[in-house]
Amino acid sequence: MYLSNFRGVAKLLRRNPRWIRVAYDNLSHQLIYKISSGKMNGWSHPPEVINAFVTDICNLGCRECHYANSDKPGFSLNLVGHMDPRIFYRFLDEIPGRPLVSFTGGEPLIHPQIFDLIKYAKNKGRMCTLVTNGWFLEDKAEHLCKSNLDLLSVSVDGPRLTHNEIRGKNSFERLEKGLQKILEQPKRPTLFISLAISDKNYDQLVATYQLAKKWGVDGINFNHLWMQTDEMVEDLNSSTALFAGDHVGWSVNNDDIDIEILADGLEIIREISWGGKMIVTELPLLNRQEIYDWYREPTKPVKHQTVRCGWIRMKLWADGKIKPCRDWEVGDINKEHANEIWYSQGYQQFRHLLNEQGMLPICSRCCFIAHR
Numbered sequence: 001m002y003l004s005n006f007r008g009v010a011k012l013l014r015r016n017p018r019w020i021r022v023a024y025d026n027l028s029h030q031l032i033y034k035i036s037s038g039k040m041n042g043w044s045h046p047p048e049v050i051n052a053f054v055t056d057i058c059n060l061g062c063r064e065c066h067y068a069n070s071d072k073p074g075f076s077l078n079l080v081g082h083m084d085p086r087i088f089y090r091f092l093d094e095i096p097g098r099p100l101v102s103f104t105g106g107e108p109l110i111h112p113q114i115f116d117l118i119k120y121a122k123n124k125g126r127m128c129t130l131v132t133n134g135w136f137l138e139d140k141a142e143h144l145c146k147s148n149l150d151l152l153s154v155s156v157d158g159p160r161l162t163h164n165e166i167r168g169k170n171s172f173e174r175l176e177k178g179l180q181k182i183l184e185q186p187k188r189p190t191l192f193i194s195l196a197i198s199d200k201n202y203d204q205l206v207a208t209y210q211l212a213k214k215w216g217v218d219g220i221n222f223n224h225l226w227m228q229t230d231e232m233v234e235d236l237n238s239s240t241a242l243f244a245g246d247h248v249g250w251s252v253n254n255d256d257i258d259i260e261i262l263a264d265g266l267e268i269i270r271e272i273s274w275g276g277k278m279i280v281t282e283l284p285l286l287n288r289q290e291i292y293d294w295y296r297e298p299t300k301p302v303k304h305q306t307v308r309c310g311w312i313r314m315k316l317w318a319d320g321k322i323k324p325c326r327d328w329e330v331g332d333i334n335k336e337h338a339n340e341i342w343y344s345q346g347y348q349q350f351r352h353l354l355n356e357q358g359m360l361p362i363c364s365r366c367c368f369i370a371h372r
């Protein structure tokens, strides 16, 4: 988030002051990590975020999406199906702390009981976010707004033609109608759009920012492209025996991105959004040199030299499996208590590994380092 978006932040907090608690939790987790990591002997405080992959079903097949390009269960689409709500309820009952729940997939709005899942998490006092491709948004808008969801993020990969080229025919028109319906509701979640930067849209960032302003959403996020090269996987597999990485066919074409145009676009957005009411985030927030390194030298760590995902995040997959990284399973909610899994031998080994290496070879462009 740009510090200059103070009016947007004030608006966000007026709408939902509980974001202060989320910021507090994030800062305190960061502090604990800084002070104690490496000395905790595999121990961790309770998780800060739950990533609930409530379904692996998706109606689209986006080119940049790692799930759409893998055939590994738990790291792919359309193999497992929808999460049984009982798995989710049990997990939430058992999990310690007060983690934020991030609903994702696949396409989470395809889950037939998605509103029951949100309701359950809200009744437990959890802050909830959901990220969607927007295809089903118009139909579900009213229900979503009544669900007390805290933040809705709609993936928009550019203006109409660009978005449809990346995500498929009509997907822009459908999400636009959905956004309008959400904005019309008397009570609604904080509404962001999120763009995954790629070779197809790196020159469309300012245009997408203007579109977001025209729509009147509360914020826009730019995700620097997540990727994984064969070299990263080979390095991982030769450096650790704990789990093996997969050669996910990730067709990201990072070399085709003109870095100057991309960096200029982000700089213009920083300038024109100064003092504005719309929040702008870049994940991660990079300077020009870091942008160059991010796209041209994917194996080089940028911005962060360590990863915190073993201490802050628990990923619950549609079948109830807990997988801290890629397809590596450390527990199953159908058989074990969530708290036991969080403190299990597998999780402890994972934290030891991250402590020893700081970062694994596959971490440098992973979404979980970008959303640190």
Ligand SMILES: C[S@@+](CC[C@H](N)C(=O)[O-])C[C@H]1O[C@@H](n2cnc3c(N)ncnc32)[C@H](O)[C@@H]1O
Pocket: 058, 064, 065, 066, 067, 104, 105, 106, 107, 108, 131, 132, 133, 134, 154, 155, 194, 195, 196, 197, 223, 224, 225, 226, 227, 252
């Ligand atoms: C995997 S999708 C799941 C939720 C939903 N299906 C959607 O598209 O919003 C979550 C987010 O990941 C983003 N994403 C997918 N692949 C990416 C990549 N290689 N780099 C950056 N963001 C990516 C999507 O744009 C989307 O905003």
Ligand code: SF4
Pocket: 058, 059, 060, 061, 062, 065, 066, 067, 068, 105, 106, 107, 133
């Ligand atoms: S809609 Fe989301 S989950 Fe589906 S392929 Fe696209 S990015 Fe991946």
Ligand code: SF4
Pocket: 307, 309, 310, 324, 325, 326, 360, 362, 363, 364, 366, 367, 368, 369
């Ligand atoms: S940041 Fe690294 S350890 Fe965490 S999920 Fe990504 S690749 Fe795995």
